[in-house]
Amino acid sequence: xxxxxxTSSSSSSSLSSSYQYRTRSSxxxxxxxxxxxxxxxxxxxxxxxxxxxxxxxxxxxxxxSKIPSEKLPVAGLSNLxxxxxxxxxxxxxxxxxxxxxxxxxxxxxxxxxxxxxxxFKEMSSSIRHGHVNPSQFxxxxxxxxxxxxxxxxxDAQEFLSYVINDLHDELNxxxxxxxxxxxxxxxxxxxxxxxxxxxxxxxxxxxxxxVGQYASVIKCSYCGNESTCWDPFWDLPLPVPxxxxxxxxxxxxxxxxxxxxxxxxEQPFCSRCKQHRRSTKRLSIVRSPKxxxxxxxxxxxxxxxxxxxxxVNQQIRIDNGSTTMATYELYxxxxxxGYLSRxxxxxxxxxxxQQRWYHCDDQKVRDCTxxxxxxxxxxxxxxxxxxxxxxxxxxxRL
Ligand SMILES: [Zn+2]
Numbered sequence: 357x358x359x360x361x362x363t364s365s366s367s368s369s370s371l372s373s374s375y376q377y378r379t380r381s382s383x384x385x386x387x388x389x390x391x392x393x394x395x396x397x398x399x400x401x402x403x404x405x406x407x408x409x410x411x412x413x414x415x416x417x418x419x420x421s422k423i424p425s426e427k428l429p430v431a432g433l434s435n436l437x438x439x440x441x442x443x444x445x446x447x448x449x450x451x452x453x454x455x456x457x458x459x460x461x462x463x464x465x466x467x468x469x470x471x472x473x474x475x476f477k478e479m480s481s482s483i484r485h486g487h488v489n490p491s492q493f494x495x496x497x498x499x500x501x502x503x504x505x506x507x508x509x510x511d512a513q514e515f516l517s518y519v520i521n522d523l524h525d526e527l528n529x530x531x532x533x534x535x536x537x538x539x540x541x542x543x544x545x546x547x548x549x550x551x552x553x554x555x556x557x558x559x560x561x562x563x564x565x566x567v568g569q570y571a572s573v574i575k576c577s578y579c580g581n582e583s584t585c586w587d588p589f590w591d592l593p594l595p596v597p598x599x600x601x602x603x604x605x606x607x608x609x610x611x612x613x614x615x616x617x618x619x620x621x622e623q624p625f626c627s628r629c630k631q632h633r634r635s636t637k638r639l640s641i642v643r644s645p646k647x648x649x650x651x652x653x654x655x656x657x658x659x660x661x662x663x664x665x666x667x668v669n670q671q672i673r674i675d676n677g678s679t680t681m682a683t684y685e686l687y688x689x690x691x692x693x694g695y696l697s698r699x700x701x702x703x704x705x706x707x708x709x710q711q712r713w714y715h716c717d718d719q720k721v722r723d724c725t726x727x728x729x730x731x732x733x734x735x736x737x738x739x740x741x742x743x744x745x746x747x748x749x750x751x752x753r754l
Pocket of ligand 1: 578580628
């Protein structure tokens with residue numbers, strides 16, 4: 357399964373049970389940093405307001421006047437020149453209640469945290485004015501991530517990962533940042549691996565909200581010897597099966613957790629057989645995050661979008677195998693409209709009060725509850741689910 361996270365590949369060279377201690381930057385590589393097509397630098401600005409999609413939108417002068425603004429939960433965000441990727445992600449983050457509450461509480465220090473806190477306060481208080489200008493936040497962000505400067509279209513999922521990553525860097529306070537103490541402790545359980553991860557590497561409110569953990573089990577096909585390692589994840593990059601017209605998101609999750617055969621050059625070393633053996637690798641989620649962010653890998657390496665339609669389910673269940681079953685409900689969705697990663701348009705659908713859906717299209721925010729269905733999300737790209745319940749109906753084995 358080429359699309360499984362690269363986190364596990366490092367462990368596949370050895371069957372011995374190991375927890376791969378990493379610096380944050382390598383976590384970024386696994387879960388955050390862009391795939392190669394994204395990291396290729398975009399050429400100089402080709403933004404041309406006169407010919408672009410946005411030009412027609414800017415000429416729409418009746419943007420907010422027709423909307424009964426007192427009913428809106430959030431203000432729109434003005435487009436600063438192809439910044440729909442940013443606006444749609446900010447709207448989805450604003451709709452993420454534990455995240456929004458934490459940011460707006462403004463209890464922390466940090467340049468980006470403060471800038472986002474100011475923006476969120478404006479978004480919540482400027483509803484009657486229709487929309488707010490996110491340029492101050494954007495300036496602060498660009499100081500940290502200059503590749504987002506300019507007017508090129510960018511990838512919304514990539515923007516999301518950079519924002520969360522940079523915020524976390526400002527807020528990260530692991531209790532014992534003992535990286536100089538490279539004592540390798542091999543955890544014997546998911547819980548132990550999690551404790552080590554939190555105390556040594558990543559500990560912030562954002563970890564409480566977004567981070568889950570999966571187990572990677574490698575089994576020798578010859579002797580049956582099993583080894584397990586555990587890794588945190590900040591989002592789930594779900595593969596989209598190709599050459600299919602219509603796919604259910606449950607199938608994408610099944611593909612993510614399907615057993616992968618490691619053979620040929622990929623054969624891991626089996627500590628019992630004392631040689632490299634054909635093996636299987638299987639991922640399972642053992643710790644369900646409060647907020648589950650799913651990234652549908654819709655773009656091919658050359659930036660083209662796969663044509664498959666994905667049926668998004670409002671509710672999904674994540675089977676933790678031997679421990680728990682988590683139920684999630686969709687409340688936010690960043691959509692990409694178009695065919696290429698470097699063009700097109702991003703908007704967001706966000707749910708408030710657990711019932712009403714709003715379409716956030718740059719400065720326009722409208723209540724679309726009456727016409728909304730899961731089919732509305734046919735262009736979904738990044739999905740935001742909140743955990744509804746966690747059923748402990750298995751005895752803990754891991
Ligand atoms: Zn073996």
